[in-house]
Amino acid sequence: MMTHYPTQDRSFTLTRILAASRHAVFTAWTDPEHLAWFYNPDMPTPTTPIEVDLRVGGTWKQQMIVNDDLSYPTGGIYLEIVPDERLVFRWGAVGGWPELHGENEREAPVVTVQLNDLGTETELVLTVQFSEHLDIEEVQKLMLGGTQEGWGATIDRVKDSTAMTTVTNGRMAGPQIYVFFPGTAREALNFYADVFGGELSLYTYEDFGRSDGPPKAVAHGVLNGVVALAGSDAAEGQTTVRLEGIMLSLLGTAEPTVLHKWFDKLSVDGSVLDPLSPKPWGASDGQVIDRHGLHWLVGYEPAT
Numbered sequence: 001m002m003t004h005y006p007t008q009d010r011s012f013t014l015t016r017i018l019a020a021s022r023h024a025v026f027t028a029w030t031d032p033e034h035l036a037w038f039y040n041p042d043m044p045t046p047t048t049p050i051e052v053d054l055r056v057g058g059t060w061k062q063q064m065i066v067n068d069d070l071s072y073p074t075g076g077i078y079l080e081i082v083p084d085e086r087l088v089f090r091w092g093a094v095g096g097w098p099e100l101h102g103e104n105e106r107e108a109p110v111v112t113v114q115l116n117d118l119g120t121e122t123e124l125v126l127t128v129q130f131s132e133h134l135d136i137e138e139v140q141k142l143m144l145g146g147t148q149e150g151w152g153a154t155i156d157r158v159k160d161s162t163a164m165t166t167v168t169n170g171r172m173a174g175p176q177i178y179v180f181f182p183g184t185a186r187e188a189l190n191f192y193a194d195v196f197g198g199e200l201s202l203y204t205y206e207d208f209g210r211s212d213g214p215p216k217a218v219a220h221g222v223l224n225g226v227v228a229l230a231g232s233d234a235a236e237g238q239t240t241v242r243l244e245g246i247m248l249s250l251l252g253t254a255e256p257t258v259l260h261k262w263f264d265k266l267s268v269d270g271s272v273l274d275p276l277s278p279k280p281w282g283a284s285d286g287q288v289i290d291r292h293g294l295h296w297l298v299g300y301e302p303a304t
Helices: 022-030 102-107 136-153 187-197 256-267
Strands: 009-016 061-067 070-082 085-091 110-117 124-127 178-181 199-204 216-225 228-233 272-278 284-287 295-300
Touching: 009 136, 022 085, 022 110, 022 124, 124 136, 178 187, 187 199, 187 216, 187 228, 187 256, 256 272, 256 284, 256 295, 272 295
Parallel strands: 178 228
Antiparallel strands: 009 124, 061 070, 070 085, 085 110, 110 124, 199 216, 216 228, 272 284, 284 295
């Protein structure tokens, strides 16, 4: 059935409720490893890698296969980024659809993805705003041509992103710690990257076009690897990290030799509360508060 729109309507809004945290949903929209949900599920997965440059002015680009005869790049240019809360981008790609080359950029729609916290769920509110540079007849043609229906079908697939499924790469997914550091996020996240290895991505307040923190301070940082964590320099009004009554457990997450190595590195300029050593109950474990205030429990069961 054809959808009818008011004559002067230049936008539409879609809402979905997702059984996931805002962080997981934001990751689904911004991490290339978790963006495969955006592809057309009825066609083969493109071999062209997904590209994401997550900063204001940066681009997201991935190939869309519509049918056997039609494929093109799409994505967007980021206009606003508030981690785990809001994403605004000019929809399209250079050489793709919508076309973003030259003067075409000002005619491209602007998409806003707003994530609202509902406790154990997230409300995703997606708004597509068509340019004032387009004639209203052209806007109506785009709407009646299936743009709203297409976006509706697309965001129905967000729930299938590997950022929100219960099993990721054969392992149970768990909550990821996100730490607000007192201006030391760059140093701290590089420290954890040195301890655990993995790939570290850092974005500044300037990158995200934010003014609630120093331009060169870290607005969002993510360490992906065997041990994953994220954090930022605290914005105005945010409380910095202080762990009491909680430990971050690394029990059994690696071979004993690796766990001892991690423990030793975490201990440098930190405070060892309990050395990593055999315990009366048969396992080996230890506790350390590292130089940035995180309390770790590291250990393993005896070899059988």
